[in-house]
Amino acid sequence: MRKKVIETIDHKLLEQFFPSELLSYFSISGFKTLCNIEIKEEFLEIEFEEKNELPNGYSSLSYESKGFTESKLIQDFPLRGKAVYLRIKTRRWRHKQTKVIIKRDFSFIADGSKFTQDLSDFLKEASGYATRYHEQHSELLRGK
DSSP, rough: OOEOOOOOOOOOHHHHOOOOHHHHHHHEEEEEEEEEETTTEEOOOOOOOEEEETTTTTOTEEEEEEEEOOOOOEEEEEEEEEEEEEEHHHHEEETTTTTOEEOOOOTTTTOOSSSSSHHHHHHHHHHHHHHHHHHHHHHHHHOO
């Protein structure tokens, strides 16, 4: 899929659209309105980076941040008729002596799903909308 960046937007405004639980662990690091040139359809991609704060019970004296894991692309609610994708980058930390890597467990992201848990639960109740919407926009997730 060929993409074209169209515009940027203020991150503070975007924060109004996301649950506080997400924003307590992540910062919005980017926003793009993209266009799938082949089908002439715009979609939004919002990038989140996990804050550099160790999980509870771990000491910053013993652990150091070692960057991010591979980002995950998660489909979220459509906004103003446009598909919305969240690109989420989680951190990893390494114990300074043992070199053991730790990562935070994010139970609010549904395992094996392209949706947040809240979004997934909502769409399951919305009389099949999830399946229709996902099928319509699945080519964006596969990168075609």
